[in-house]
Amino acid sequence: MPTAVRIRQTGGPEVLEVADVDPGDPGPGELLVDVAAAGVNYIDTYHRSGLYKLDLPLTLGMEGAGTIAAVGPDVSGFRPGDRVAWQGHLGGYAQRALVPAKIAVHVPDGVPDETAAATMLQGVTAHYLVRSTYAVKEGDTILVHAAAGGVGLLLVQLAKARGARVIGTVSTEEKEQLAREAGADEVIRYDQVDFAEATRELTDGEGVAAVYDGVGKTTFDGSLASLAVRGFLVLFGASSGPVPPVDPQRLNAAGSVYLTRPTSAHYVRTREEIDWRFGELFAAVQDGSLKVRIGGRYPLADARKAHEDLQGRRTTGKLLLLP
Incomplete structure (x- = not known):
């Protein structure tokens, strides 16, 4: 059997x-x-x-x-x-x-x-994220968390193919190398620096058009702080735990930003x-x-x-x- x-x-x-x-x-x-x-x-x-x-x-x-x-x-x-x-x-x-x-x-x-x-x-997740949830376009700068993970490596490649500048976050030297091999333009070691501050520095203070965050609880606040005005926080997972309830006023204070929690079934x-x-x-x-x-x-x-x-x-x- x-x-x-x-x-x-x-x-x-x-x-x-x-x-x-x-x-x-x-x-x-x-x-x-x-x-x-x-x-x-x-x-x-x-x-x-x-x-x-x-x-x-x-x-x-x-x-x-x-x-x-x-x-x-x-x-x-x-x-x-x-x-x-x-x-x-x-x-x-x-x-x-x-x-x-x-x-x-x-x-x-x-x-x-x-x-x-x-x-x-993971492939369909990466596809709907960059093609539909926030449709990445040429010239965008985006932030991808866990850039050496299963979804992260695919996200980096698909976003680069659409002409984006990709910033990835990772936790080890090995993962940094993998993210760069996938095409990440910049890689932030979040175990060593504040990734939101580093993202602001890499974007001359502007922030990114979108953050693709599958980590959740431990990265949410920093992801919000990494966005440009009217940017998109795409929360597609919660590997570190679920995000606590969010006051919508925080989206206003962050620059009239958007928050979405997509799932593949809807795509x-x-x-x-x-x-x-x-x-x-x-x-x-x-x-x-x-x-x-x-x-x-x-x-x-x-x-x-x-x-x-x-x-x-x-x-x-x-x-x-x-x-």
């Missing part, structure tokens, strides 16, 4: 259990996929800890890639043997998973399964939007203009270690589980 990583209760990495799980046959609109690689993301830790409430028990994992084993009724455009990838649906931490056909995308030739899995959730609402975003992402991967760094590969049974490494800030790039 196929195995999967399940939780029966919320808590720390110790609640992750490897169990036999039979997903069953695909129902209407579903695909049964033999999973080749599953992505590990910060949202998985929110599900595991209970920060995001879900019914238990459940199989973790919001993205993956693999080969279709069977196709359910009322499915068109997919057949057994096709390579597919997906994001936005629980159940990826498994050897076999049921995936709604409406969110699956074909993996092009020349894109390995591991790269496809590593591109899905892939139609088949057309899914195909547009992943079409651009996979095309960039194929032509080499977007490099997806896989920072760690773990057997499915080592999901606990993957979570510990991710939350311990010991990783760069993308983490994958390999069933």
Whole structure:
């Protein structure tokens, strides 16, 4: 019987259990996929800890890639043997998973399964952030937190491709080098200096057009202080913890700035939007203009270690589980 990583209760990495799980046959609109690689993301830790409430028990994992084993009724455009990838649906931490056909995308030739899995959730996040939430334009200066992380490295590359000047924040020399290799024009070691002050210095006191902040609690105040007048604070995650309630008057005082808390589900609402975003992402991967760094590969049974490494800030790039 196929195995999967399940939780029966919320808590720390110790609640992750490897169990036999039979997903069953695909129902209407579903695909049964033999999973080749599953992505590990910060949202998985929110599900595991209970920060995001879900019914238990459940199989973790919001993205993956693999080969279709069977196709359910009322499915068109997919057949057994096709390579597919997906994001936005629980159940990826498994050897076999049921995936709604409406969110699956074909993996092009020349894109390995591991790269496809590593591109899905973080790739679509980076894409909607720079193309839609705040549409980066040529000449903008932006600030990217955790610039050597899975989303950060993609954000830097996509923003540079649109003609932006990119300032990144990192915590180690190794991460600084990775951010620069991805194209960051300036890198701030936030463990050594006040990043808001450094950002002001790098922009002649003006601040940046947008801050992409997936860290949350510990960076929020500095992010707000880094913005130019009418700038955008794009809060897309909370790796350091959730941001406390904010008085809207603070946005006025900071320069009539904007605050938004986007989530990927609101940016892939139609088949057309899914195909547009992943079409651009996979095309960039194929032509080499977007490099997806896989920072760690773990057997499915080592999901606990993957979570510990991710939350311990010991990783760069993308983490994958390999069933």
